[in-house]
Amino acid sequence: MQPLNMWGIVMLKSEKRTLFRFLSIYLGSTFLLFLLATVIFYHYQKHHIIDTQNSKLKQEAERISQVLRKLHKNYTSPLVYPHQEPYHSAIYSIDKTLIFGSFKPQNIQWKEEYYNYNNNLFHIKRLKPYYLGATYLMVSRAVDGKPIEDLQKMLVLFLFIAGIFFTSLGIFLGKLFIAPMKEVMNHMNQFIEDTTHELNTPISTILTNIELIETLYGFEGKQEMRRIEIASKTLSRLYEDLTYLKLNHHYHRDSRPLNISGLIEERIEYFNTMIEAKQLLLKVTIEPNIVIVMDRNDALRMVDNLLSNAIKYNKKEGVLSVVVTQKLFKISDTGVGIKEQDLAQISGRFNRANKSEGGFGIGLDIVNQVVEQYAFYFKITSAYNHGTEVTIEW
Amino acid sequence: MVKIILGFFSYTLMLLSQPHSPSLKLQQNCFVCHQTQEIPSELIYRRYLMKYSTHRVIKTTLLEYLQNPKKKNSIMPKQFFIKFPFKEKSDLNMTELEQSIDDYLDYFDVTKKLVLPSF
Numbered sequence: 001m002q003p004l005n006m007w008g009i010v011m012l013k014s015e016k017r018t019l020f021r022f023l024s025i026y027l028g029s030t031f032l033l034f035l036l037a038t039v040i041f042y043h044y045q046k047h048h049i050i051d052t053q054n055s056k057l058k059q060e061a062e063r064i065s066q067v068l069r070k071l072h073k074n075y076t077s078p079l080v081y082p083h084q085e086p087y088h089s090a091i092y093s094i095d096k097t098l099i100f101g102s103f104k105p106q107n108i109q110w111k112e113e114y115y116n117y118n119n120n121l122f123h124i125k126r127l128k129p130y131y132l133g134a135t136y137l138m139v140s141r142a143v144d145g146k147p148i149e150d151l152q153k154m155l156v157l158f159l160f161i162a163g164i165f166f167t168s169l170g171i172f173l174g175k176l177f178i179a180p181m182k183e184v185m186n187h188m189n190q191f192i193e194d195t196t197h198e199l200n201t202p203i204s205t206i207l208t209n210i211e212l213i214e215t216l217y218g219f220e221g222k223q224e225m226r227r228i229e230i231a232s233k234t235l236s237r238l239y240e241d242l243t244y245l246k247l248n249h250h251y252h253r254d255s256r257p258l259n260i261s262g263l264i265e266e267r268i269e270y271f272n273t274m275i276e277a278k279q280l281l282l283k284v285t286i287e288p289n290i291v292i293v294m295d296r297n298d299a300l301r302m303v304d305n306l307l308s309n310a311i312k313y314n315k316k317e318g319v320l321s322v323v324v325t326q327k328l329f330k331i332s333d334t335g336v337g338i339k340e341q342d343l344a345q346i347s348g349r350f351n352r353a354n355k356s357e358g359g360f361g362i363g364l365d366i367v368n369q370v371v372e373q374y375a376f377y378f379k380i381t382s383a384y385n386h387g388t389e390v391t392i393e394w
Numbered sequence: 395m396v397k398i399i400l401g402f403f404s405y406t407l408m409l410l411s412q413p414h415s416p417s418l419k420l421q422q423n424c425f426v427c428h429q430t431q432e433i434p435s436e437l438i439y440r441r442y443l444m445k446y447s448t449h450r451v452i453k454t455t456l457l458e459y460l461q462n463p464k465k466k467n468s469i470m471p472k473q474f475f476i477k478f479p480f481k482e483k484s485d486l487n488m489t490e491l492e493q494s495i496d497d498y499l500d501y502f503d504v505t506k507k508l509v510l511p512s513f
Contacts, residue, residue: 004443047412071508075437077507078508078509079508079509080508080510080511081510082511083510091446092447094451095447095448095450097448099505100504100505101510102510129445130444130446130447132443133444133447133448134510180422
């Protein structure tokens, strides 16, 4: 889980993902809300524009009907029909036969007073009395698209400005949202820094002196000594892990060909005291001299954490199986296992699926960081109360 | 006398303004009397048109009136019958009557008079 720099704030990937989720939900819901409001407003305004144009059709129909009345009383010839652009009109007899008109509309919807067909507005006015025999007067004109286009442009501009405003607001809120998280992280890092600094010297002293006692004096209380050794080694690894996390993004890696088979065997030997203490049945299948290009410290942190977890969470007298091949490193235990719902979050920092054993929950986070650093394939399968199997493919 | 001259003059003008001449039968069967008695034929047509809208219905109602010319069968106002002499029953047969009505409707047909304005 690599720390990322965003807006000057160092964040973990998961934290960045959370922030993006927050921003996505916030901006997405705001956008949807505005889009919905805009669509409703657009339809309302469009309807209003069409209504306005319909009322002009009605005015034109009224004008024509007045002229028809005058023409009806005019006995001279010709009778000039009151056609006026941009309108078209036609008069129909009571049996809906065309009497005269400036156009011949098709598919007339006689039941509608106003209707829109092929982007043309139509208005049918019923006349009484039937001047010139006209019972129906139809007035039409093409929909004036300009007000609608202006409305569309205005709404797009509005959405654009609202988008900029709410994105800015979202970023501002996001920064507010991150601020306490950043503070907690700083406190946590400061705590780790102080703890690691204070742990180093006493742990080294204890381990050195245990070795000296065993070598020089052949101490009789071996059981007690082994417990002290295990506890000291646990503390030592914790120190190494915390140092690794703290220095990770400033750490200069020295990647070179590494005999991973030898390293894993060495680390199994290192953990032997703990394995024996828990009376585990160790099944080791390691192909010799497998070499991968990797920084030794990264490999140590990855292997140590996986071995440590497999021992720590194993049942007493359980089985610890280690397989190393040209393609993979697989370690499995017969321990407490991980619940299915916890599997997705298990590799996050400070996440622990089982709190029966001690620890800070940083082990799998470190393994995950190493795996991502070298683009290894990392897979955890687990059956609750039956065991866990971790596979890393090089 | 002046009224008669003016009426005749205006009727002549009206006839001259018609797009085409009436058929001979229409002239003989209808307009001879209408002209003599100064009965405004087009006014009657327009009156019927305003009430019935279609030539088909006008024809039916005119036919009914001409076969049985009573006030109740006419749509013309009372004043019309005060001003103009009441029509006697036509001695034309049905075919001639129908033909005359058709010619009459055709002669005054407004659709033939309507034109679009020239811009």
